[in-house]
Amino acid sequence: MNSGKRVFHNNEDCPVRNVVAQIGDKWSLLILSALVDGPERFNALKSRIEGISQRMLTQTLRDLEREGYISRTVYPEVPVRVEYALTELGKGIVKPLYELVLWADKHQPTIERARKTYDKHKK
Numbered sequence: 139m140n141s142g143k144r145v146f147h148n149n150e151d152c153p154v155r156n157v158v159a160q161i162g163d164k165w166s167l168l169i170l171s172a173l174v175d176g177p178e179r180f181n182a183l184k185s186r187i188e189g190i191s192q193r194m195l196t197q198t199l200r201d202l203e204r205e206g207y208i209s210r211t212v213y214p215e216v217p218v219r220v221e222y223a224l225t226e227l228g229k230g231i232v233k234p235l236y237e238l239v240l241w242a243d244k245h246q247p248t249i250e251r252a253r254k255t256y257d258k259h260k261k
Contacts, residue, residue, distance in 0.1 A: 160205055161231060165190055165198045170224070170232050171239065173208060177223035207231060 150156050160166060168187050172178060178186070184195050199222055202208045207228035213219040224232065242249075 160201060161207070161235065163198070165194060166202060166207075167235055167239075169195075169198055169202060170207060170228060170235060173222060173224045173228070174232055174236075177211075177221040179219065179221055183222065202228070 146152050146154055148155070161170065165187065168190075169183060172183055172186050180195065180199075183199075184190060184192065187195070190198075199208065199210070203210050203222075206225055208222050209225050211221050211223070213221070
């Protein structure tokens with residue numbers, strides 16, 4: 139029986155699981171946001187995103203490239219130079235993500251108060 143409410147299927151056809159899960163992880167949003175300023179090299183990204191390990195940055199960049207959000211360009215120089223940049227798809231997703239970041243920044247104090255209240259009542 140369908141109540142008219144949306145069902146979130148546990149498969150790859152579900153946009154929440156298939157799309158949002160990738161960009162909503164701990165590091166992807168920060169990497170995409172950093173690339174709004176323009177193409178960046180690996181070490182520049184690593185220095186701008188405090189706390190990310192080299193391994194995690196590498197994996198997340200690969201995942202974002204696989205999804206089509208970023209491009210990776212290798213320049214045949216000595217030493218080799220590699221830059222990461224937003225694709226058109228990436229530029230499109232960054233706009234609503236930026237709204238989320240603004241919302242989070244605006245509502246952070248309210249969320250912190252809610253957490254403290256909840257934690258106080260659960261002890």
